[in-house]
Amino acid sequence: MNPKRILQAGVGRVVITPPVGIRMMGYTVQECVSESVERELTATALVLSDEATKVAMIACDILFIQSPHVDRIRERIGEAIGIPAEHVLINASHTHLGPMLPGWQADTPRQDELQRRYLATLEDSLVGVATMADSRRQPARIGAGTGHAQIGINRRERLPDGGIVIGDNPDGPVDHDVGVIRIDDLSGRPIANVMTTAAHTIVLGPRTSQLSPDYVGPAREIVESATGALSLFFQGAAGNVSPRCGIGSGGTEQFDDLRRIGTMLGGEVVKTWAEIRTHNQHGPRRIVQSVAAISLRDYEALPEACLEHFGVATRRLTLPMASPPDRQAAEANLDRYRKQLDESRAGDSVGAVHVAQRLVYWAESVMRTIDVGEPVTHELVCWALRINDIGIVAVNGEPFAELALEVKRRSPLAKNFFLGYSNGCLGYLPTPEAFDEGGMEVHESYQNYLLPTPFTREWGPAVVENCLELLEELESLSE
DSSP, X not given: OOTTOBOEEEEEEEEOOOOTTSOEESOTTOOOOOOEESSOOEEEEEEEEOSSOEEEEEEESSSOOOTTHHHHHHHHHHHHHTSOGGGEEEEEOOOTTEEXXXXXXXXXXXXXXXXXXXXXXXXXXXXHHHHHHHHTOEEEEEEEEEEEOOOEEEOEEEOTTSOXXXXXXXXXXXXXXXXXXXXXXXXXXXXXXXXXXXXXXXXXXTTOOEEOOTTHHHHXXXXXXXXXSEEEEEEOSOTTEEETTOSOOSSTXXXXXXXXXXXXXXXXXXXXHHHOOSSEEEEEEEEEESSSEEEEEEEEEOOOOBOSOEEEEEEEEEEEOOOOOOHXXXXXXXXXXXXXXXXXXXXXXXXXXXXXXXXXXXXXXXXXHHHHTSOOEEEEEEEEEEETTEXXXXXXXXXXXXXXXXXXXXXXXXXXXXXXXXXXXXXEEOOHHHHHHOOHHHHTHHHHTTOSSOOOTTHHHHHHHHHHHHHHHHHHOOO
């Protein structure tokens, strides 16, 4: 081990709240555009480095940033702070009350203009906050811990007829871990912290007209007030997990739920953070004789904050999607959805128009795919970082909880963090078993993501095996 290999850490934050009036992205059925701001949306950057390697991790209050936008932003950040784009992680909290970005569903010239202008500002802001964090790097110590909070519930509810709906499945798998990373200066003063859990950010529902980071907002306020340092929230494997309160149905009650869920998360983060020591530890016991004999342990400084392991690895895999339907079936789908769109436009529900419009876009994409006549594939992007005994893996989709639990169970490292919604978001990444059970995530969600065909069973296992291989690759590296 090189005794001069010291961790450097810097943090920065920028507000990324869009102009009021922009459409929000997350609830296709949502009737309204944004009318006010519940809490500011932010992007927080953490840059870590040693003498040879540097990484930038950015936590964003947004549903997701898809390709090609996210690829361009990572390239720009890499150029700005002198690292490969592959060393940049952009994680989205997946709030359903963040701004719509170009390429999703603008539907009016005004919305198209708002979204294009906002995306340009967002790109500059993310590059700027990464540069800010890079300029603030200082020698640092790092530690990690894991708490537990029952804020999430498996949402694949089975009906009496065997169908699967978005609801409550109390017996279904959930990753209840609350992962915490503490980063201090060499004297133990906080620089930043990372928190992660896995639950959809949907406490505030589709009737809400306010831009909001959802439960992340109050959780972050609690953590930052207690620690005196900026906190980054990274979303985990929330693909089949809702908050315990469910999707907000409107009214004041959902804001009470927002405070409750945020407090549960923030409180657990603070408790776990307080248990992590980066600069001192108890020394040997000694006996002091008073009226009674007392066993005491003095604190002693931890050894110099040297890095034993620090490395990043990425992997891109092209995987097959299901085959498209035949042309006759595809044309029938397109005709049906166009009729649905016409009927919805004759009604008084803007949300129904949005849903029908989305289905028409999807059916048109299927026709284009058939015209091309080539197998349908998409790219899985896996990202991994190792810092001493801490392992972080991330994927570009909405992974089911079971995938994260399996990676953590089999990881060669002691402390593990599994993130979804990172460096893009293709869609839901289910387990193979989910294909037999059915449900929105398997049979419907790909349409909303404008994927011409569904994922196949091999995607879930590919997530697990490739994340583990990256961790094993980083674990095997020695000085």
